Amino acid sequence: MALLAGVSVSTASRVLRGIAVEPAMDNRVRDAAEKLGYKPNGLAQALRAGRSNTFGLLIPDVSNPWFGELASAIEDACRLRGIGIVLCNSGNRADQEEGCLDLLWKQHVDGLFMVSVRGQIPSSLAHRTRSHWPVVAFDRALAGPGVDVVMADNIGGMRQLVDHLVAQGYRSIAQIASGAGLEAGVDRRIEVDRALQSHGLRSAGTVIGDFTFESGYAAAAHFLTGDHSTVDAIIAANDLMAVGALQYCSNSGIRVPHDVAVAGFDDMALSSWVSPALTTVRQDPTLLAAEAVELLVSRMNQPETAPRTRVIDCALQVRASTLSPSGAPISHTPTLHPE
């Protein structure tokens, strides 16, 4: 390319990177580049600069609708900064996660967004973060040097949800909860119990789920089997399990919310596509992504920063799946002449 323009490669490089040169040269170079459709080789730039302008995204599975939304938001945010995303599915398996980390490490991505399989930082990742590989973890508190964390306000969100259910008149509230190890899941579980307690209620039961549709379905079956079930509302730790619970109800002739209310957490798009539409706590993937990208970029530039945690606000989305069984809220009846 420089040959066509009749200048040295360094001059060409300078022009392309907007460094002052004489107008004459400038034009020669731009014309030549235009004519050839020349685009600088990102690989060579990356090798030279020690920076690939690429981030890794390591999640259990993009085909999970919630992770799909998160991935989409992250890709959008990165593309606007000219950063590419290398996608890896860990399949929720430790060995596969290791394989992904190897792949991403080899490709020299500048940093990593991850929803880890384990609560703890993978050992192979540990020495990499120690050598300043920037990592942002979602939902799971990966303690470690150089690991930032982005989380929804799980506690505030679940608090709102329980308050809502109680206000709607539900009193026998069961929970499809997360097992140990997932910080976000544990926070949600504990807060549900605490919030119930603050209303003078006790949990109507807790089943541990694994965040899949199937486990939500099975848990609902557990709570609602037999005529003696007293459960009148179910809170799931995520929407996917809540949708599974809805499906169980539908298949079993249990009416939602007439016989039992169901609520979730996340607010995936499809949560408003099911019938009845699902009441849930919204965590906005765009906000999560924005924070995560900002954290990763800033750590890339300043690797020594102390680990940070960002908590994103949640908003309760009330939909049909938790309408009051009596048809109207029991408390919080709005004044007819406010202000």
Added chain:
Amino acid sequence: MALLAGVSVSTASRVLRGIAVEPAMDNRVRDAAEKLGYKPNGLAQALRAGRSNTFGLLIPDVSNPWFGELASAIEDACRLRGIGIVLCNSGNRADQEEGCLDLLWKQHVDGLFMVSVRGQIPSSLAHRTRSHWPVVAFDRALAGPGVDVVMADNIGGMRQLVDHLVAQGYRSIAQIASGAGLEAGVDRRIEVDRALQSHGLRSAGTVIGDFTFESGYAAAAHFLTGDHSTVDAIIAANDLMAVGALQYCSNSGIRVPHDVAVAGFDDMALSSWVSPALTTVRQDPTLLAAEAVELLVSRMNQPETAPRTRVIDCALQVRASTLSPSGAPISHTPTLHPE
């Protein structure tokens, strides 16, 4: 690393790539590599080899559940071959698609999987494929040198679906169809009409949708508004629109399948999560991905191959949304004593 082993870099390189060396050297090198946790720099390898071991994946939006499943399947298949995936959302906008192509081109991905915004090959892509950038397109017939195509058997699939509906006794079948430009969509639309005709029926109406939930909802509203509607079944060109139609019915007190049957195309996971579960034509994302990866890898190695088209079989999935209104199939009643 070579320094620690006390050998030359070329020897180290040979060992790591499994080229015969003396056992003594071999051990020295492996030990040193082990000790340092050494991993070859993929960027340097890529620059040297002119091959990055990376493919681009350009789709409208990963947060669309169907594309999420496709992306997941592609990533899985590529990871097994040690190939990384760079993900880009085109947002279904031509300008954004161009931006993605630029990004992917700069990163020197070895090839590209794409679900294009347009039916035609983007002009900027044209000269790249001409210079042997391997491309596999899904669903859309991107004519062009060096572009292979993977498609579901849209015609066979729709044929099965229409046969099923007619067998169930539906006679007034409307269609939420694709506009022009999308080869797969056009195939589906035409085949529905043709299949109806072969049963001596005429379409009860066609509305053009854009494959979103919302457009399915709106189309159902169009077909089912007013008491005079005679439509007793709706075929949507994809599941997302079908789910939108289901939602409209649910919101409007229209019972599915009692008042109207609804069917889709794709068989996303969530299509069996809605109530009633959706009858649909399954195209298996794993099979699509396997074919696509094989095509892209083979073209990467032999760029001059003539363009190929692969058609993947579809399988009708009958679920609750198209049960016969009379409660039992009108024809094809199974014999009680087969054999």
Added chain:
DNA sequence: ATGAAAGCGCTAACAA
């Protein structure tokens, strides 16, 4: 069988 050296395409230090 091993080592030395060139070069992939780029940028940054140095020279002119």
Added chain:
DNA sequence: TTGTTAGCGCTTTCAT
């Protein structure tokens, strides 16, 4: 301001 040169980490002749 421009050109020359070295070098990012690797693979691959070419000598040894």
